[in-house]
Amino acid sequence: MERVSIRDVAREAGVSITTVSKALNDYPDVSPETRRRVSEIAQRMNYVPDVAGRSMGGITEKVIGLLLNDLTPTDPSGAVFGILSGAYHACADSGIDFVLLTTNPGSQEETSLKRLCLSKRLDGIICNGFRLHDPYLEQARQLDLPCAVIDVEMNDPRIVDVSIDNVQAADEAVTFLLGCGCRAIALINGSARADVSLRRGRGYAQALTRSGLPVRPEWTVDADFDMDSAYHAAVELLRQYPELDAFFCASDVMALGVCQAIEEAGRKVGADVMVVGFDDIPTARYMYGGLTTVRQDFYKMGYNAGMAVYRQIQGQKPADASVGLLHELVIRSTAHGG
């Protein structure tokens, strides 16, 4: 596509490029008539200043990157999409450029986070999908750049943590199951390498302990947030421990696999065995008569993360981005009182 440069506009308008630049950048020292004529001509010629040129001239847009650890082909829970959309809109609302970046365990070894940020000229970064011990997580602490990390408790004054209170959320879910009369509750957890799994496991244990119930390690399975793994785990648990009367699952997607296993075992979900999921994915209310689950708002997580990074770029101190990030136990059919 043929690009029109500032010289072309200047020639057409019969002025210098200085004047074109000033007219288009709202400098006061340009006659109204000149400004009008120049903008009119620039518009007509479809002149769009070259970003590289502008950048060299000293004008750069701020840019925030959303760094996704592994962009998978599919996003069953919609978590990544929600975060992406939220971060994007936070940038749009702040007049900041948004750029999508991805990495994976392999490329984390190749290129340092710092070089990645440098090459994309980032002014701030949001990290999502990182596992404990991922190299970039540690590098984020050394990064001299506004940074928000989603779903990993970094405990670093320079980094904004963005996540719901997962311990509390899991505690509430399990406490609810106990209130429903359940006494043998299994935990189908996400990957042990994910910080949220640790926290949800803690909430689960905390609720049981408070009720004077033992925490039986054999009733906790790491199903890596995977539907099929959860299904198989539940099949096995139900076979070995027929006394199980409830499953708390660290994601709705895993809850689906668990529900299927329960039904295949000839038991009735929500009656014989209760199930609570996590996330409240868009289709949750249509599954198994309505999945009882812990809702979290991924869009808002992304949005808050974007805004928190933006504020830091503006020089404000990193506000607590988890404020207003509330979870909510949504009671439907797969687990319910009375």
Added chain:
Amino acid sequence: MERVSIRDVAREAGVSITTVSKALNDYPDVSPETRRRVSEIAQRMNYVPDVAGRSMGGITEKVIGLLLNDLTPTDPSGAVFGILSGAYHACADSGIDFVLLTTNPGSQEETSLKRLCLSKRLDGIICNGFRLHDPYLEQARQLDLPCAVIDVEMNDPRIVDVSIDNVQAADEAVTFLLGCGCRAIALINGSARADVSLRRGRGYAQALTRSGLPVRPEWTVDADFDMDSAYHAAVELLRQYPELDAFFCASDVMALGVCQAIEEAGRKVGADVMVVGFDDIPTARYMYGGLTTVRQDFYKMGYNAGMAVYRQIQGQKPADASVGLLHELVIRSTAHGG
């Protein structure tokens, strides 16, 4: 973050910036020893060439933009995510920069597609989510840029169309329902402003006509791809036309609403009333005992679109990107023979 420039590296290495540039860009006329030392120093100093500088120097990366018409907070079907991921990976595999852009009916009036492409320095573009009569759709034809459009039949030799054969897919779905013995089949369609809706409507009518059945317009409802609208439409249809024995839905998400309406009407999904959805979303097999649906591969659509645009950028002629984009009727519980 402190940026190191080529001068800093040159100074540190005791050579000219010319030599640094040559060493780092693999020019042959640099002594092996100099090259080694310069790269070593550049690496150590975390030197990353400034893209703007490189661009001014004449070296620019190719970039493909994925333009989404409205980035919604949520993506219940996972279609947008799949396309995004596919397009991203096509770019990654081709060594091309990927950038995410969004627009909406309002901003389409403000900025022309051409200016948008110019401002992002695009070398190619993929359009998704556009409705018939969206201004950008017409502007895409005039655009002097490799372009792929998803799910709209553009019929333009310069534009790559990317979509499954929606007429054929719908025809197969309805023909299957007829084979199941259904004789009163309603169509819950997507927005009439979406090209795919038109095509699926055509396939629906085609299948009925072939079987000598009348196409009753009152049995077709535009539910705009929305779960709740589909639910309400189904409630109403079931009330007015109790003889309905099947629903063909233009999306799984809408099928969910329809299934709920059927159950609330005291009828059994898959027995009294059959339901076929569209998309095969990740959770489809867990809903209502398994949703019968037409599968399409969104990731592949995005990937093929990206590759087709890339090929055009390389100067190759625009291959048919829909090749290999197959749909598949997945028969589960909500509609099944015998």
Added chain:
DNA sequence: CTGAAAGCGCTTACAG
């Protein structure tokens, strides 16, 4: 109010 000139960080003929 206008414009010539310097400078931003690179690359690349070109001379040595």
Added chain:
DNA sequence: CTGAAAGCGCTTACAG
């Protein structure tokens, strides 16, 4: 094999 210099498209003191 090395480096001085021109040039890419802008912005912005600065002089007029």
